[in-house]
Amino acid sequence: MPRAASRRATETTCAQVRECPDRRARLDRLRDHIAALEGEGVGQIRTLARLNAPEAPVSGLAANDDPLAVFRAQAGLHDLRPDSYLDAPAAYVFAACWLARLPGDRPLVWVRARGDTRLDFGAPCPDGLAELGLDPARLIRVEARAGADALWAMEEALNAGAFVLGEAGLARSYDLTASRRLHRAARESGGQVLVVRAHDADGTSAALTRWRLASMPGAAAPWRGAGGLPGLGSLRLRAVLERRRGGAPASFEMEWEDDAVRSLEPAALAGRAPQALAS
């Protein structure tokens, strides 16, 4: 981030911090900002940027801010659902980005439901997590049987104060009661639980928000690429907020800024020591 821009961002943040009602919210705000400042650059935490304005503007959101911050700020249960079978990886990417932006370094418990073919796109790859900005050392993988065991493991993990990413596929045991339990456990520990469901799962849930995720063709990066095909640009997702407690549905198109070339702005060159330039 160029220096002038970062100073501007700091000023707006300071103004926001002063407006925050209690100490805790203020601290969180500052932490977020520092993380954003430190996270600039290649191979570190990058921001989920909004491509298009949401159909219904979310209140309390600065123009350049992460559109999901307001949802992430609420402790509780969030449901994720891929748009189709093949979009399940997109749902996981969305969940990982979501968790990566949560403040603090609580353990991240990934509860896998064995025998759930709808969501079987493989185990979390620690290096892949690191790429999305999550420290793999925080990851705890739990291999439970699909259904009640997996839900129980999620609840235990929440009670222990962890962030949880759970797979609940088509599990019929994930109903209103089970989701209420998870939500309550998450609220009490101030944690978050993201439950990934199968694309064709139905049933009610006590989640704060319910998202439907789909992949979108990303921009091309022609300077990379292989065999005449352009390279992969930033990852794009369409996140449809289908349901939201006490709010209207919305739809976002998001891009995960991970392009090393675009992040390397001239400012980084200008900041380099003269010797380095000479050599």
Add this chain to the structure above:
Amino acid sequence: MSLPRWPVERLRPSPADSVERPFVLTQTGAGGERLYALTPAAEAARLSVGMGVADARALAPALQARAADPEADRAALKRFARWAGRFSPWTAPDPGLPGLDGVLLDVSGCAGVFGGEDQLLTRLVNETRALGLTATAAAAPTLGLAWALARFAAPDTARAWVSVDGVGATLPGLPVEALRIGETAAKLKRFGLKRVADLQALPRASLAKRFGLELVRRLDQASGQERESLTPLSPQADLRARVRFAEPLQTLDAITAAAGDATARLCQALEQEGLGVTRLRITLYRVDGQARNVLIGVAAPSRDPDHLKRLLKERLARASIDIGFGVDLVEAGAALARRLDHAQGDMASTGVEGAEAARLADRLNARLGADVVQHPRPQNSHLPERAASWSPHGEGVTWPQRAERRPLLILDRPEPAEAVAEIPDGPPRRFTWRRVRHDVKRAEGPERLAPEWWRAPAGAGPGLTRDYFRVETDAGRRFWLYRDGLYASETMQPAWFVHGAG
């Protein structure tokens, strides 16, 4: 303690039943099936060990016979010795020739708990007899003497007790069989040496010369001149706490509560010693002479009764426990313990520290089974499937920064795909995976990974080089594919595999 009728009585636990019909166990010996072990009723019918089955049937027409199974007898005796752990932490089965089976208990320091050796022996014999076993017991300063007394002196009194001063007076009066010398006893008797006193009168050198060193050694062991100790079933004299009930517990809930009480007491003892358990053992002693061990692993040393009780509850609910006729003694033992100093957590911290994560792992493991909780560990390998390993312990991991780009999800084993690609090393243009066809719009690669030839089995060749491509389909879905083998140099028809997504 001697159990002279162990093989028959372990099969016939109810004494009332065996009184009516003679019951014997048989074993194939010289000239056909021969009697191996008898009930009192069979002995009353003038049957004896070693008699042929046909002869025995002539004497006692109502005879019930069954083939003996010495292996099973021994295994059952081991279980019984574990049950006898309620009297002493150091117990061992002592299988012998027919009629000489028994259980050894080292009761040093245990008598005080029961109110003296007399009380202990009375209780031991009574509780064993309540199981329908013929039992006699003796306590003595040496193992050999206790063994001898239980078998050769106690039958009159059912129990015998000899103090340290009494060894010299008791031993000479015993028959020579009491020295645990097997066949040698018959030999000695042919020479007219019937009592231990007769042996003690002879010079040791000539005894050793004629009858072997074993005899002298056994003599020394009985008299306490040579040290002998038993090899106990549970070798460590660990900390343990127990809860005893007058009425046997019949329900799992009651047993869980009792085990919780025992654990709470154990935790007090651990607190005093400054220890924490890493493996908790719950032993359930059943009224019918069985004992069941349940082990509970703990990730970090703990002496927190609430935490251990929760683990216990999960573990007992999962273990299929046969309560039988009830459980009358529950014991909690620290099977493995480590030093645990007092630590005070930061009460204000909301994050999960190592201790909390370890507790979570314990709870999950106790209910869902071992190895359910896994932490990633970086490995020194460039192959994606080996770059990280999963282990149950997650302390002290620092993840290295790696330059290679990896997908978020990685398949445990790569799945074959049909791909159309340019030869020799172009990216895939189209591929079909899990019966869905994808058109590739963006691709990056190849990232060429050489096989780890040093891991390949001898003679199997180095393996195939992989060319990894990151691709994005027309719908924006991202996959991670590889071509297995270099075209022309390694294979003419390279196969394609999907290894990751996202």
